[in-house]
Amino acid sequence: MEELRDLSTEEKLKIVTNFLLSSPPGEADEVFNDVRVLMADDPALQTGILDALREYNTEQYITVKLPGQENQVLVSKFGQIDNDLYLDPKSHQAFRFDHMNRRATEVEPRPPVEETEPLRTAVEAAITNYVEDHFKDGVSSVYSTENGTITIAIVDNKYNSSNFWNGRWRSTWVVNPESGKLKGNIKVNVHYYEDGNVQLDSNKDIEVETSTTAENPAAAAAAYVRLIGKAENEYQTAVNESYIELSENTFKSLRRSLPLTRQKLDWDKILNYKIGQELSFTKIAEPGPTSNK
Template sequence: MDANERIQAASNFLLQSPPGEINDVLNDVRNIISDDDSLQHGILPVLKEYNLAQFITVDVPGTDHQSIVSEAARIAASGLRAEGEEQQQQRFLDPRSKTSFVFDHLALEASDPQTVEPDPESESFRQALETAVLSYLSAHFLDGVGAVFATPGSPKRFVIQVVANKYNPTNYWSGRWRSEYVVDLNEDTVTGKILVNVHYYEQGNVQLATTHNISLTLPPAAVTSTPSASASKILALIADEEGNYQRSLNETYHEMGEKTFKGLRRALPMTRQKIDWDKVLGYKLGAELTSSKGVFGNS
C-alpha cells in the first residue's frame, strides 16, 4: 500500500470516529502513516468535513457560550488567505453574539473575532427562535449547544441546530445528539433530521448511528402570532417530535435487550449451569464410555 492509499484509509477511519474520540483515532493512524507532514496535508479536508458534519463546538473569544461549527455557520471565503491556509482555517458565524471568527480545523480553536451586522429583516424572528431554542435546551439537555441562523437572501428561512455531547471514557462510552431544522415561513413548514451516535467499547466495540427525518406543517397559530409566540409554538412541535423519537429509541433497545440479544446468546444446558470448558474433554470421554457400555455391555 503506497502513501496515498494509506492516507485514504486513514481518512476513512477519521470520518467514522465516534463522538469525542477523533484525537484517539488520529493518534492511532499516525502510527500507521509514520509521516506527520503527509498525514497533516492529506487529512485536513477530512477534518473539515468531519467537524462540519458533527457540529463541533468551540469557545469564541469574547463570548460566554459555545458556538457551533457547521455548514450553516460557515461564511463564504474572502479570498484573503492562501489556499492551504483556507483549507485549515475558515470563518464562521456565531449569530447569538453577532460575531464571526476564524476556526482552525486542526487545532479546533477560534480566533480573530469580528462584529457582524445581522439582516434587520430577519433578525427579529431569528432572535425569537434563538430564545425559544435556549429555553428548550435548558429544559431537556444537560450540556446542549444551540444556534439559529438566518438564510442569506431568504429573510423568512431559518436553520436551527442543536448538539449535545456526553463523553464518559472511564466507563467506556460516548455519545452525541445532533438535530437540524429548516424553518420556512414562506411554505409554513419545518423539515429536519435527528442524528444520534453512541459508542460502547468496554471489552468490545459497539456503535449506534441512526438518522430520523422530520417534516411538519406549521399550524396557522404558529405563523400568525407575534415572533415570540410563533417561535415558542415551533419549538413545542420540535420538542414533541424529539421526545417521541427518544421514547421510540428507548423502547427499541429495551426490546432488543429482552429478545434480540438473548436470541444471540448461547443457551444454558439443562442443568442451568455454565459449562466448564476445562472439563470438556472429560465430558466427551464420559460420553464415549457410556456409548461403549450401551453397545457391548450385554455381549
C-alpha cells in the same frame, strides 16, 4: 504494514481520511494519532487531511469557546462564511476556526440579516430555553439561511471514556416561515468499546408543519419549539423502546439466558469440581501392610 508502506502518499491519505471521517464521538484525537503512525509523514498528513478535518468538525457540530467568552458556540456549515470563518449568530460575531487544533481566533463583529432577524431572535430565545431544559450539556445555534428560512442546530455530547463509551446527539431543523413547515433530521451516534466494538448510528428525517405565521415572531417561535420538542421526544422514546425489545426479546431468541434447569451456572464451582475429579484419578494408592514371613 508492508503493503501500506508500498502505497503512494495520495493512497495513504485516502485511507486515513476515511478513518478520520468515521471517528466516533469524542475520539477524533485518538484516531488522528493512530493514522499518524500509519501515515508516517507528518507534513503530508497535516496538509492533506485538513479538508477531512474541516468536514468532520462542521458535520459533527464541534463546539468551541470564543476568546473572552464562557458560552460554547457551534462550528457548522450553516454558519460557514468561508473555509475557516464561521458565524456565531447569538453574539453577532464571526470567528476564525483552527480545524487542526480546534481553537477560535480573530473574532470580529458581523451584522445580522435584518429581514429575518426578529423571527431568528425569537426562535433563538425559545430554543435556548428548550435546550437548557432537555439537554444536560446541549449547545444550540439559530441561523438565518437561504430563501428566508431559519435553521436550528442542536448538539449534546456525553463522553465517558473511563467506562468505555461516548455519545453524541445532533438535530437540525429548517423552518420555512411562509409555509410553516419544519424539516428536521436527528442523528445519534453512541460508541461502546469495552472488550469489543459496538456502535449505534441512527439517522431519522422528520417533517411537521404548523398554521402559525411569522407575523408574531414570539408566538411562531413557541409553536416551532413545541413541534420540535414533541418530535424529538417521540424519537427518543422509540429508540428506548427498541433497545428494550432488543434486550428482552431479540437477544434472548438468539441464546438462552438460563439452562434448562432455569438455574444460573456457577462456573467457579464447576471448575473446582473438575480439578477435584482429576486429582482423584491421579492419586496414588497408599501401600498396604506387609507380612513378615
